[in-house]
Amino acid sequence: MASTKSRLPRNVTSTSLKDRIYQSVKWSLIIGEYFPGSVLSLRSLAKKMGTSTMPVREALTRLASERLLQSSVKRSYRVAELDPKRVADQFFVRARLEGIATELAVPNMTAREIDELEALSQMMEGDIESGNNENYIVRNYNFHFSIYAASQNEELFWSIERLWAQTGPYLAQVVRSQEMPKEWQLLHTQISRAIRGRSAGEAARLIEKDISWSISTFEAFTASEDKS
Amino acid sequence: MASTKSRLPRNVTSTSLKDRIYQSVKWSLIIGEYFPGSVLSLRSLAKKMGTSTMPVREALTRLASERLLQSSVKRSYRVAELDPKRVADQFFVRARLEGIATELAVPNMTAREIDELEALSQMMEGDIESGNNENYIVRNYNFHFSIYAASQNEELFWSIERLWAQTGPYLAQVVRSQEMPKEWQLLHTQISRAIRGRSAGEAARLIEKDISWSISTFEAFTASEDKS
DNA sequence: CGTCAACGACTGTGATCACAGTTAGAATAA
DNA sequence: TTATTCTAACTGTGATCACAGTCGTTGACG
Numbered sequence: 001m002a003s004t005k006s007r008l009p010r011n012v013t014s015t016s017l018k019d020r021i022y023q024s025v026k027w028s029l030i031i032g033e034y035f036p037g038s039v040l041s042l043r044s045l046a047k048k049m050g051t052s053t054m055p056v057r058e059a060l061t062r063l064a065s066e067r068l069l070q071s072s073v074k075r076s077y078r079v080a081e082l083d084p085k086r087v088a089d090q091f092f093v094r095a096r097l098e099g100i101a102t103e104l105a106v107p108n109m110t111a112r113e114i115d116e117l118e119a120l121s122q123m124m125e126g127d128i129e130s131g132n133n134e135n136y137i138v139r140n141y142n143f144h145f146s147i148y149a150a151s152q153n154e155e156l157f158w159s160i161e162r163l164w165a166q167t168g169p170y171l172a173q174v175v176r177s178q179e180m181p182k183e184w185q186l187l188h189t190q191i192s193r194a195i196r197g198r199s200a201g202e203a204a205r206l207i208e209k210d211i212s213w214s215i216s217t218f219e220a221f222t223a224s225e226d227k228s
Numbered sequence: 229m230a231s232t233k234s235r236l237p238r239n240v241t242s243t244s245l246k247d248r249i250y251q252s253v254k255w256s257l258i259i260g261e262y263f264p265g266s267v268l269s270l271r272s273l274a275k276k277m278g279t280s281t282m283p284v285r286e287a288l289t290r291l292a293s294e295r296l297l298q299s300s301v302k303r304s305y306r307v308a309e310l311d312p313k314r315v316a317d318q319f320f321v322r323a324r325l326e327g328i329a330t331e332l333a334v335p336n337m338t339a340r341e342i343d344e345l346e347a348l349s350q351m352m353e354g355d356i357e358s359g360n361n362e363n364y365i366v367r368n369y370n371f372h373f374s375i376y377a378a379s380q381n382e383e384l385f386w387s388i389e390r391l392w393a394q395t396g397p398y399l400a401q402v403v404r405s406q407e408m409p410k411e412w413q414l415l416h417t418q419i420s421r422a423i424r425g426r427s428a429g430e431a432a433r434l435i436e437k438d439i440s441w442s443i444s445t446f447e448a449f450t451a452s453e454d455k456s
Numbered sequence: 457c458g459t460c461a462a463c464g465a466c467t468g469t470g471a472t473c474a475c476a477g478t479t480a481g482a483a484t485a486a
Numbered sequence: 487t488t489a490t491t492c493t494a495a496c497t498g499t500g501a502t503c504a505c506a507g508t509c510g511t512t513g514a515c516g
Contacts, residue, residue: 016301016499018289041467052501057468058289061246065290067386073244074468074507089383096328097321153317155394158295159387166383244469269497280471285498302477302498 018055021045022062029068029079029165031137032172038079040069068165079169084222087170088215094163095211098148099204101160105150106200114196117146121188128180136180137172143188147195147207171214174221181217184210246283249273250290257296257307257393259365260400266307268297296393307397312450315398316443322391323439326376327432329388333378334428342424345374349416356408364408365400371416375423375435399442402449409445412438 025045028034040060042053049056064071070080080086109117120143127136141164148157187210194203253273256262268288270281277284292299298308308314337345348371355364369392376385415438422431 018499022293039467043467053468054500054502058286058499060468061286062289062293065250065293067383071468076467076508086382089381092381093325093328093383093387096324100321100324153320154314155295155317155321155391159321163383246469267497271497281498282470282472286469288498299498304478304497 016055017051018058021049021051021055022059024049025059025063026068026165029063030141030168030172032169032176034079034169035173036079036082036169040077040079042077066162066165068162080166082170082222084219087167087218090163090167091211091215091218094160094167095208097156097160097163098144098211099208101148101151101153101156102204102207103200104153104156105147106195106198106203108150108152109147109195113146113150114192117143117192117195118189120146121192124188125185128182128185131179133175133180137175140188144207147191171218174218178221181213184213187213244283245279246286246290249277249279249283250287252277253287253291254296254393257291258369258396258400260396260398260404262307262397263401264307264310264397266397268305268307270305294390294393296390308394310398310450312447315395315446318391318395319439319443319446322388322395323436325384325388325391326372326439327436329376329379329381329384330432330435331428332381332384333375334423334426334431336378336380337375337423341374341378342420345371345420345423346417348374349420352416353413356410356413359407361403361408365403368416372435375419399446402446406449409441412441415441 025040034040042056042060045060046053046056060069060071060077063069064077067080069077071077120139124136124139124143127133127139144164145157145161148160151157187206191203191206191210194206253268262268270284270288273288274281274284288297288299288305291297292305295308297305299305348367352364352367352371355361355367372392373385373389376388379385415434419431419434419438422434
C-alpha cells in the first residue's frame with residue numbers, strides 16, 4: 001500500500017504522522033478496501049497504526065470534511081452508506097469535471113506520457129481478459145489521473161480526486177464482485193488513441209462515456225442487490 | 229459565556245465546538261475578512277474563541293485539507309499567498325461548475341425563490357450605486373448560492389462553496405478596495421430574469437460572464453498593485 | 457417466551473502537557 | 487550603518503486524561 005502512495009502528488013515534506021495516516025486511509029477508500037458502513041474508530045485505528053489517537057482523529061476529521069467519511073457527534077466515523085441519489089450526483093459532477101480536465105490535458109501531453117498511457121490501457125485489457133479486477137482498479141486510477149495531471153490545473157485535479165475517493169468504496173465493490181463488462185475492454189485504448197491524435201473533444205467524450213458506463217454498471221448492480 | 233450555552237436546549241448546542249469554529253473561519257474567508265498571507269495560530273484563535281486549542285486545530289486541519297489554508301510542518305497556518313496561476317485555475321473551475329449548477333437549477337426554482345432572487349438583485353444594484361461594498365459581498369453570496377442550492381446536487385454545491393472560500397480572500401480584497409464597475413449593476417437582474425424565463429442556457433452563460441468579469445477585475449487590480 | 461430497563465464497554469470531544477522545530481528581533485560585530 | 491549571530495518567544499505535533507453521549511448486551515420482570 002505504501003508504494004502506491006508515490007502516485008499521489010503532494011508536498012515533498014509531508015512527514016507528519018497525521019498526514020501519513022490520512023493518505024493511508026484515503027487510498028484504502030479509493031481502492032475500495034473499506035465497505036460502505038464500515039466503522040473506523042479512533043482508538044482501534046490508532047492501535048493498528050501504533051500511534052496515539054491524536055494523529056488519527058486529525059486524519060479522520062479531514063476525511064470527514066472531504067465527505068469521504070460520515071460523522072455525527074459522539075458517534076463513530078463510518079464510510080458513508082449507499083445513497084443512490086448522492087452517488088448519482090457524484091458521478092454527474094465527475095463526468096463533467098473529468099471531461100473538462102481531459103480537454104485541457106490533450107494538447108499538453110508529451111509523446112512519452114501518451115506511450116505510458118497506451119501501455120497502461122494494454123495492461124488493463126489484459127486485466128479484464130484474465131479477470132484480474134484488483135490490478136484493474138489501480139491501473140484505472142493511474143490511467144485517469146495521469147491525464148488529469150496533464151491538465152496542469154491543480155484545483156481541477158484535487159476536485160476530481162476528492163470525488164474519486166467518494167465514489168471509490170461503491171464502485172470498487174461493484175468491480176470486485178463481478179466480471180467486468182466486455183465493452184470496457186477497448187475504451188481506454190480508444191482514449192489514448194484519441195489523445196495521440198490530439199482530438200480533445202473526442203477524448204473528453206470517451207472519458208465521459210467511461211464514467212456513464214460506470215454509472216449504469218453500478219446501477220444495475222444495486223438493482224440486482226435489492227432483489228436478493 | 230460557556231455557562232449560558234450549557235443551559236440551552238441540547239439540539240441548539242448539538243453542533244460541536246470544532247464545527248462552529250470551522251464554520252466561523254470559513255465564513256470569514258468567504259467574505260474576505262482575512263487577507264492573503266494572514267497567520268492563523270492555534271493559541272491566538274483559541275484565545276479569541278474562548279476555547280482550548282483542541283477544537284481549533286481540528287477546524288484548521290479541515291480548512292487546510294480543503295486548501296483554504298496553507299500549512300507546512302511546524303509552521304503556522306496561513307491564508308494562501310497570491311498565486312496568479314492558482315487563482316486563475318480556481319476561477320476557471322468555478323466558471324464551469326457554476327454554469328453547470330445554474331443549468332440544473334433553472335427548471336427547479338420556484339416562483340417564490342425567483343422573487344427572492346430578484347429582490348436580492350435589486351438590493352445589489354442599490355449597493356453598487358451607494359458604494360456599499362460590504363453588503364454587496366454578502367448579498368452576492370446569497371444570490372449565487374440560492375441558485376446553486378436549487379441544482380439539488382449537494383456534491384456540486386459543496387465543490388463550489390469550497391472554491392468560493394478559496395477565492396474569497398482575493399476577490400473580496402479587490403471589491404473592498406475600489407469602486408465596483410458599473411457593468412456589474414445590471415448583470416444579476418438579468419440573471420434572475422433569465423431564470424424566470426426558464427432559459428437555462430442563457431442563465432448559465434450570464435453566470436459565467438459574471439465570473440469572467442470577476443477575473444478581469446481581479447487581474448486589473450493585481451496589475452495595478454504590481455506597479456505601485 | 458417476549459419486553460424492556462439498566463449496565464458496561466464502547467464512541468468522539470475538549471483540555472492540558474511536553475517537546476521540537478520555526479521565526480522574528482535584539483544584541484553583537486564589522 | 488549594515489550584516490550576522492543568537493536567544494527567547496512563538497509555532498504545530500503527539501500523547502494522555504476526564505467526560506459525556508451512544509449502543510449493544512444482559513438480566514430481570516411480566
